[in-house]
Amino acid sequence: xxxxxxxxxxxxxxIVIAVVLAMSLSEMRQNHLNRKLAAESFNNIITEIExxxxxxxxxxxxxxxxxxxxxxxxxxxxxxxxxxxxxxxxSFSFLGKSAREVxxxxxxxxxxxxxxxxxxxxxxxxxxxxxxxxxxxxxxxxKLIGKMSENSAKxxxxxxxxxxxxxxxxxxxxxAYLKESEEFLTKFEIK
Numbered sequence: 001x002x003x004x005x006x007x008x009x010x011x012x013x014x015i016v017i018a019v020v021l022a023m024s025l026s027e028m029r030q031n032h033l034n035r036k037l038a039a040e041s042f043n044n045i046i047t048e049i050e051x052x053x054x055x056x057x058x059x060x061x062x063x064x065x066x067x068x069x070x071x072x073x074x075x076x077x078x079x080x081x082x083x084x085x086x087x088x089x090x091s092f093s094f095l096g097k098s099a100r101e102v103x104x105x106x107x108x109x110x111x112x113x114x115x116x117x118x119x120x121x122x123x124x125x126x127x128x129x130x131x132x133x134x135x136x137x138x139x140x141x142x143k144l145i146g147k148m149s150e151n152s153a154k155x156x157x158x159x160x161x162x163x164x165x166x167x168x169x170x171x172x173x174x175x176a177y178l179k180e181s182e183e184f185l186t187k188f189e190i191k
Contacts, residue, residue: 034108034111035111037106037108037111038108038109038110038111038112040108041099041102041103041106041108041109041112042103042108042112042116044099044102044103045099045100045103045120046185046188046190047099048096048097048098048099048100049123049181049184049185050185051096052093052095052096052127052177052181053177053178053181053182055093055095056093056095056130056174056177056178057178058091058093059091059092059093059174060171060174060175060178062089062090062091063090063091063167063170063171063174064171065089066088066089066090066167067164067167067168067171069084069087069088070088070160070163070164070167071164073086073160074157074160074161074164077153077154077157077160078157083153086148086153086156086160088141088163088167090137090141090167092134092137092138092170094131095127095130095131097124097127100120100124116188119184119187119188120184122180122184123177123180123181123184126173126176126177126180127177129173130170130173130174130177133166133169133170133173134170136166137163137166137167137170140159140162140163140166141163143159144156144159144160144163147159
């Protein structure tokens with residue numbers, strides 16, 4: 001039995017080309033699916049940022065009102081003027097972060113541009129700072145409430161000053177988030 005070398009070479013070459021072509025098509029399909037998943041994840045992140053922005057717009061107005069009251073109360077106490085009973089309606093929104101967490105876990109962020117990833121990271125970093133400061137605010141409020149029933153206005157003044165500082169920090173963070181997220185949405189022509 002004689003082996004036709006040309007025929008063997010042709011069959012071998014055909015098999016190699018078919019395997020390479022199949023692998024290329026499989027890779028192209030996977031890249032398409034990855035880009036599609038990344039686009040879906042990005043859209044989910046955009047939706048989440050827009051929802052968070054709405055929550056913070058509502059909080060912003062309430063924070064401004066509380067800060068105005070606290071500043072007047074502090075001024076009245078320092079000047080010995082008759083003042084209202086101390087109260088605050090601190091509003092703290094628990095902002096969504098699940099869209100980003102899902103995008104991290106399914107690794108779709110790796111298929112977004114570095115520029116988009118940097119923008120997402122900046123917006124969510126500001127959001128994380130807001131959340132940290134909000135939880136510290138509750139600790140301060142708990143401490144203040146405990147002292148209010150036992151002490152005079154002058155005696156709780158240091159806690160109220162700390163509360164105002166923290167609230168100003170949160171208010172500034174809200175404004176920063178609104179600005180950063182607006183720039184992010186505008187940059188990627190979402191708005």
